[in-house]
Amino acid sequence: MQRYIGTRDFLPNEWKAMNYLFSVWRDLSIENGFEEYEAPIIEDVKLFTAKSGEDIKNQLFWFKDKGDRDVCLRAEITPQLARYLVSYGKGLKKPLKWFSIPRLFRYEKPQKGRLREFFQFNADIIGEESVYATIEIIDLAIKIIKSFKLTGKDFKIRVNSRKIIDSIIRIFKINDPLKFYLLLDKKLKIDSKVFLKELMALTQDYKSLMKLFDLKRNDLFKELKNKGINVERLKKIFDVLGNECLEFDLSIVRGLDYYTDIVFEAFDSGNEFRAMLGGGEYNNLVKDLGGEDLPAVGFGMGDAVLLELLSQKKLLPEFNKNSAFLATIGDCYKEALKIKNFLIEKGVSIDLNVSSKNLSKQIQYAESKGISTVYIVGEKELKKGIVIKKDLITGKEKKIKSNQGI
């Protein structure tokens, strides 16, 4: 029996790594005032086709249920969030700062950083139009990446404005806006000569347009302003958040519809992996699904690319370091259980020996699990009313009275 294509088995160590991701995502979100929500894994397929068209079915796990209904496994949580807002949005105080860590499914050919089943952290602010909502979202994204011990040298969040791109399309008289978007999207992947060539086909004024792509941020802002383009919203983001982790990048556009103005994606500095996260402002989604006219901004961050990056940089923590093992010698399980419960009350996570292994093997067992503290109890200790506490890293032992101060 093989695993289904594009899925993973999570052995305890691997699931610990996942839980580490989950806990960083969750803790940082809560610290920053976000609240967690969840939604069903299975949905009516219409929820997803309504936004993205029938073609999306090719990328969905969809099937008929026994009542002949078209259903699918969710491929993203944003439509579900929108559905919530259509149903319950009116009664909720805005702005909403919500996050979720859904398990998602996409019918795709698996590649590096891309699976059929994966987890994706999502954070959104709904019902606030000001740029501060967007800044708050990007700030959360930065804080989360940094919490994974990545620094401004390891990653950059590339930010852009679709409204600026639309102004460029107008001012440079670009004849095929759709093609221009696609070209921008693949700018990083293709050769600069190829880029220029394709740009030439789109506008006569390609020379001065090409110059824009080489300008540094402040000069670019000035140049755009000179051309009568409003850059204030994007500029504000840089004014508040600085440029340690941010870059103004005209080539970030993210997909074709859905986003209305500011968009952003985070990449590792080596450009070795796919985007770590991506998001932006989407002001029409709730309205389009039949709800209120609610402005929104958010981002999604998958587990696959993040895990690859963290393991490459050796930033995944050693997971059992803070737990302990209680070794027993001879038949003293009954007393050991009391000691174990006492230690648990003291806040120690403890694994009590249940095997008939000798002490030597028990210590090996603890060590192989990455445990750094071993408590030892046997006949001698019970007589004296003590427990031995052994530190496996330093090798030092302490005798501790078992009725106090363990």
Added chain:
RNA sequence: UUCCGAGUAGUCUAGCUUGGUAGGAUAGCAGGUUGUGGCCCUGCUGGCCCGGAUUCAAAUUCCGGCUCGGAACCCA
């Protein structure tokens, strides 16, 4: 969906050109050491992705499939 490459114990890998007993490392288990780990020694367990074809004989050649990796497309 298209193109390219690869699949050998839990993991990594030799063998494939030239068909003929699948070998090693590591992990696991037991012991050396019946109360103190990491090193070392001994033993044990465990494998040619699946199906078909060719052949006296296939890990090896051929065909199909599956999975993995890479690329295209797409990436909400």
